[in-house]
Amino acid sequence: MENIAEYIKEGRKEAWRAELRKSMKPKERTSLERVQMREQDGEERSHNSMEVNLGLTEQMAVAESHRCLDCPQPTCTIGCPVGINIPKFIKKIEAQDFLGAAAAIKETNALPAVCGRVCPQEKQCELNCFYTQKLNLPPIAIGHLERFAADYERNSGKMAIPEISESNGIKVAVVGSGPSGLAAAGDLAKFGYDVTVFEALHEIGGVLKYGIPEFRLPNDIVDVEIENMRKMGVKFLTDFIVGKTASFEDLREQGFKAFFVGSGAGLPRFMNIPGENYNGIFSSNEYLTRVNLMKAAHEDYDTPVLSGKNVAVVGGGNTAMDSVRTAKRLGADRAMIIYRRSLEEMPARKEEVHHAQAEGIEFMNLHNPVEYFADENGRVNKMRVQKMELGEPDASGRRRPIPIEGSEFDIDVDTVVVAVGVSPNPIVPSSLKDLKMSDWGTIIVDKETMQSSIPDIFAGGDIVRGGATVILAMGDGRKAAVGIHNYIQEKVAK
Amino acid sequence: MNKIIEMEFFSENVAKIILEAPDIAKSRKAGHFVIIRMDEKGERIPLTIADGDPEKGTITLVVQKVGVSSAKLLAKKVGDEILDVVGPLGHATHIENYGTVLCAGGGVGVAPMMPIVKALKEAGNKVITVLAGRTKELIILEDEMRAYSDEVMIMTDDGSYGKKGLVTAGMEDVIQREKVNKAFVIGPAIMMKFGSLTTKKYNIPTDVSLNTIMVDGTGMCGACRVSIGGKTKFVCVDGPEFDAFEVNWDEMMTRMGAYKTEEHAAYEKYLQTVEKKA
Ligand SMILES: Cc1cc2nc3c(=O)[nH]c(=O)nc-3n(C[C@H](O)[C@H](O)[C@H](O)COP(=O)(O)OP(=O)(O)OC[C@H]3O[C@@H](n4cnc5c(N)ncnc54)[C@H](O)[C@@H]3O)c2cc1C
Ligand SMILES: Cc1cc2nc3c(=O)[nH]c(=O)nc-3n(C[C@H](O)[C@H](O)[C@H](O)COP(=O)(O)OP(=O)(O)OC[C@H]3O[C@@H](n4cnc5c(N)ncnc54)[C@H](O)[C@@H]3O)c2cc1C
Numbered sequence: 001m002e003n004i005a006e007y008i009k010e011g012r013k014e015a016w017r018a019e020l021r022k023s024m025k026p027k028e029r030t031s032l033e034r035v036q037m038r039e040q041d042g043e044e045r046s047h048n049s050m051e052v053n054l055g056l057t058e059q060m061a062v063a064e065s066h067r068c069l070d071c072p073q074p075t076c077t078i079g080c081p082v083g084i085n086i087p088k089f090i091k092k093i094e095a096q097d098f099l100g101a102a103a104a105i106k107e108t109n110a111l112p113a114v115c116g117r118v119c120p121q122e123k124q125c126e127l128n129c130f131y132t133q134k135l136n137l138p139p140i141a142i143g144h145l146e147r148f149a150a151d152y153e154r155n156s157g158k159m160a161i162p163e164i165s166e167s168n169g170i171k172v173a174v175v176g177s178g179p180s181g182l183a184a185a186g187d188l189a190k191f192g193y194d195v196t197v198f199e200a201l202h203e204i205g206g207v208l209k210y211g212i213p214e215f216r217l218p219n220d221i222v223d224v225e226i227e228n229m230r231k232m233g234v235k236f237l238t239d240f241i242v243g244k245t246a247s248f249e250d251l252r253e254q255g256f257k258a259f260f261v262g263s264g265a266g267l268p269r270f271m272n273i274p275g276e277n278y279n280g281i282f283s284s285n286e287y288l289t290r291v292n293l294m295k296a297a298h299e300d301y302d303t304p305v306l307s308g309k310n311v312a313v314v315g316g317g318n319t320a321m322d323s324v325r326t327a328k329r330l331g332a333d334r335a336m337i338i339y340r341r342s343l344e345e346m347p348a349r350k351e352e353v354h355h356a357q358a359e360g361i362e363f364m365n366l367h368n369p370v371e372y373f374a375d376e377n378g379r380v381n382k383m384r385v386q387k388m389e390l391g392e393p394d395a396s397g398r399r400r401p402i403p404i405e406g407s408e409f410d411i412d413v414d415t416v417v418v419a420v421g422v423s424p425n426p427i428v429p430s431s432l433k434d435l436k437m438s439d440w441g442t443i444i445v446d447k448e449t450m451q452s453s454i455p456d457i458f459a460g461g462d463i464v465r466g467g468a469t470v471i472l473a474m475g476d477g478r479k480a481a482v483g484i485h486n487y488i489q490e491k492v493a494k
Numbered sequence: 495m496n497k498i499i500e501m502e503f504f505s506e507n508v509a510k511i512i513l514e515a516p517d518i519a520k521s522r523k524a525g526h527f528v529i530i531r532m533d534e535k536g537e538r539i540p541l542t543i544a545d546g547d548p549e550k551g552t553i554t555l556v557v558q559k560v561g562v563s564s565a566k567l568l569a570k571k572v573g574d575e576i577l578d579v580v581g582p583l584g585h586a587t588h589i590e591n592y593g594t595v596l597c598a599g600g601g602v603g604v605a606p607m608m609p610i611v612k613a614l615k616e617a618g619n620k621v622i623t624v625l626a627g628r629t630k631e632l633i634i635l636e637d638e639m640r641a642y643s644d645e646v647m648i649m650t651d652d653g654s655y656g657k658k659g660l661v662t663a664g665m666e667d668v669i670q671r672e673k674v675n676k677a678f679v680i681g682p683a684i685m686m687k688f689g690s691l692t693t694k695k696y697n698i699p700t701d702v703s704l705n706t707i708m709v710d711g712t713g714m715c716g717a718c719r720v721s722i723g724g725k726t727k728f729v730c731v732d733g734p735e736f737d738a739f740e741v742n743w744d745e746m747m748t749r750m751g752a753y754k755t756e757e758h759a760a761y762e763k764y765l766q767t768v769e770k771k772a
């Protein structure tokens with residue numbers, strides 16, 4: 001962290017920044033209104049799969065950038081898990097150097113167009129912004145600005161392909177193509193390695209493709225990043241499960257000198273309550289995979305999906321929001337969230353909760369399912385829920401939900417999506433006897449180098465953290481790339 | 495891309511397909527399966543690896559036409575490519591020397607049985623195989639099974655070939671006649687249910703291979719879940735083989751019918767487009 005602070009401080013001294021700071025009084029800056037993201041109308045968008053947010057115009061972005069005070073101690077950057085030089089990129093926008101702004105973000109964030117859309121900014125940079133902390137005003141719209149800069153660059157046709165060191169011909173394998181794997185692959189390619197990304201599914205992108213829907217993160221945006229990595233020489237092999245299609249040992253024999261494992265937290269959890277295996281009850285992974293990866297809602301694709309009229313989604317995270325909003329788009333008359341805690345305690349991004357509300361999603365907070373019932377064909381037709389109340393705070397600091405005895409009642413449903421969390425993907429761990437694992441099934445790594453108990457295997461993202469975020473996964477991938485680079489250089493030197 | 499090297503039709507609706515898949519050919523074992531996707535718009539369907547040749551880099555599938563995807567696959571020609579083939583998936587069959595093993599296969603269930611019979615024989619077992627089908631032309635892989643079994647008994651519902659009767663009748667015959675130490679029953683769910691009720695009567699430990707609906711085949715979605723001994727298990731990663739006496743058959747059969755309406759509509763539509771082209 002020391003050097004990040006140093007790097008951020010240095011940049012602030014540059015003449016253009018000092019100039020900009022003087023161009024407007026802080027009072028004037030703080031009196032400006034926070035920009036409003038343009039979005040599709042709530043009713044209209046609940047029937048299409050197009051992106052909800054429409055982005056900022058250049059004028060809007062520049063106006064918003066004027067609000068930023070270019071603080072001497074920019075607290076926003078502390079909230080950013082990868083330490084983006086936030087004031088620098090915002091001031092580049094103020095100077096109307098949009099490509100420069102994108103470049104500034106890319107110094108530390110490999111996937112800004114993605115992060116600008118899916119990061120929980122309200123818990124990270126925007127939470128720590130001077131406006132939030134000291135002025136009690138809406139924070140700078142850092143996420144919207146990040147998205148603006150990245151989109152501007154992509155649409156300009158001048159997307160910079162990072163400079164690549166001369167090829168050293170050393171083969172490195174990346175297992176899994178989610179954000180952690182992509183970030184690791186990108187940096188390893190920059191260092192000159194011969195990188196192959198192995199992906200179990202038929203598509204590259206991990207959760208970015210099979211989980212997060214188009215209306216929140218269009219696939220094209222991820223594809224552009226993948227295309228750029230191809231241009232950097234990264235190879236992608238789909239339909240390849242490391243540990244099954246070939247073992248780590250097989251790959252070592254093929255000359256791979258190190259591995260980055262970013263295999264994610266892909267296993268859906270169920271609640272183990274009676275009737276949960278009736279037809280029409282899905283994990284959120286199955287529901288979203290059918291729709292996003294297999295395009296089940298398209299007439300001409302073969303995969304089916306059961307899309308009901310009364311859909312209940314159990315859970316309060318991003319996955320639950322994505323599922324319930326998908327159900328609405330597939331034609332549900334009633335799409336509801338059933339969550340055992342209160343609205344304020346939902347872990348989903350705030351923006352998604354607001355968007356869901358605008359789209360007519362019903363929220364049944366402080367309710368929990370206890371049993372399901374089905375018709376004579378085994379299709380779910382009712383769920384029994386129990387009311388909850390909030391007790392003492394638990395380990396997560398949130399107040400523990402306690403069931404209220406005798407409060408059960410039934411709701412008519414024909415489709416239920418269970419979105420109560422995921423567990424680490426066991427395929428890699430079960431194929432490596434000596435790999436040290438935690439009790440939760442995550443891979444144990446050194447926090448700095450991301451090296452596992454097996455020296456040539458590094459890991460990051462959800463397989464290390466349980467379930468986390470895109471930005472943390474990406475940060476891990478980049479750290480691991482440095483770890484792998486040092487490990488190989490040391491071995492080569494010997 | 496995986497090229498089709500050879501195709502052989504056992505009947506109008508059942509064919510053997512030999513496919514290029516060099517990595518899988520090397521790593522597969524009896525009991526493993528693959529997931530294939532024919533083209534960009536296709537669904538992902540699970541198919542057992544009936545055989546493999548690591549030298550040639552090929553795997554063998556035996557496919558029965560039951561709906562859109564299997565029909566599309568059987569409409570392929572030698573030289574065509576399959577867009578996605580991923581595997582080997584699932585746990586390999588647990589093989590040991592049990593003594594005398596009864597292997598009962600019905601319909602395309604005979605395909606997954608083939609590598610198991612082969613492996614059991616190699617492990618020193620006496621293998622008695624019962625092949626069952628509605629009618630003569632649905633009896634497949636007889637020669638291959640004879641090559642690896644000590645004895646093959648054939649049962650058809652209509653008596654057009656072998657003995658007349660259900661698979662369970664053939665199984666009873668064998669069990670009455672000699673001591674059986676272990677049984678494998680693979681076929682349609684209903685056949686596995688009744689087959690394992692038969693072995694249960696005689697307390698013969700029995701394994702079945704479940705063919706639930708799947709999407710990814712890697713444990714990610716839970717589409718394939720069934721209750722085994724009262725606990726929810728994912729067939730793709732925890733199976734596909736399970737202790738027959740622990741399977742909740744009624745739940746499994748209900749779950750397999752989840753998309754009946756959609757599948758039926760899709761198949762009708764497919765037949766229409768095929769007819770139009772013809
Ligand atoms: C529906 C949904 C919505 C979300 N919304 C947000 C959000 O708004 N903001 C946010 O920050 N986070 C969100 N998350 C969480 C975020 O997506 C994850 O934290 C992040 O994707 C983790 O990245 P990863 O690289 O660890 O793995 P993943 O993205 O999970 O990718 C892992 C990949 O590895 C592959 N794989 C696994 N095993 C093997 C193997 N043995 N061989 C080859 N390939 C293998 C998998 O098929 C998969 O493609 C969401 C998650 C979901 C499911
Ligand atoms: C582990 C495993 C191994 C299998 N091995 C073989 C094999 O070697 N040969 C063979 O012919 N078949 C095998 N099957 C079954 C095969 O996958 C299905 O017949 C096929 O998916 C049907 O697709 P369809 O579009 O032709 O028919 P559909 O119209 O989709 O369905 C017709 C029937 O097939 C079942 N089915 C539909 N989709 C799936 C799916 N994704 N997975 C499983 N069953 C489904 C349905 O319950 C229905 O009864 C196996 C299944 C599993 C799970």
Ligand code: SF4
Nearest residue numbers: 068069071076129130
């Ligand atoms: S804390 Fe807020 S105002 Fe200060 S530099 Fe960061 S974004 Fe700008």
Ligand code: FES
Nearest residue numbers: 711713715716730
């Ligand atoms: S097929 Fe998806 S978990 Fe088994």
